Amino acid sequence: MWPDVEAELVAWLKAQLNVRHLTDLPTNLTEVLPINQVQRIGGDDDSIRLDRALVTVDSYAADRAAASLLARRTRDKLVNQLRGVQTAAAVFGRVSTLSAPAWRPYENPNLRRMGATYEIYFHPVS
Template sequence: MTWPDVEIELVARLGDGRLGPARVLTELPENLLDVLPVVQVQRVPGGGDDGYRLDRALVDVDVYAPTRLLASQIAQQVRNELVVLLRGATTTRAVFGRVSTVAAPAWRPYENPGLRRSGATYEMFFHPV
């Protein structure tokens, strides 16, 4: 069995246009200010699996935007997409079960004053298709 990569699955799903002009990626580009808004998806330490089929991932999602309002709006869209619409959905390689918010969207510091960053952490259970 091959475990699905939750980052790849989320980038494909969230990056399909459902977040408007936001780019969805795992690594921030060098020209970040030129390509805003950006949604960064990263699996973080924690979680685990049942040793058989079910994976439990903790995923950080950071939204970078030129204004606080836009960052907040996109962060709320992401929350709805993950917690409400992803539950029970099937992507190319994974079936998602329960998805919950561990830390709701909140302001996170960022060293560049030319943009705003809102971040959240989600717990999601999934297994291969």
């Protein structure tokens, strides 16, 4: 069975950045900043073993500078350190940036959001 790439990335990024990571935003978002939202938005597989996930990461913080810093730190971890990592369920391969961290509007004026999209290759451990 294919691993849940969102769950694997949330756990790994949380350990790497010591910041809250999740897939669904909490109702009290402004009270728990900074935070990264990780979501798979598509991709495909080779019908055998290799999955190619398109993953978006939105970084939320109280101000633009903090959101930008979190987004850039996340990009650094994903692009430069995820390749070769084995978690309980997945082994990660090539990671590339499809859309670099950039300003994304958000309806709440009390926070700022920067987002990026990545192409992440992985396969199950066994």
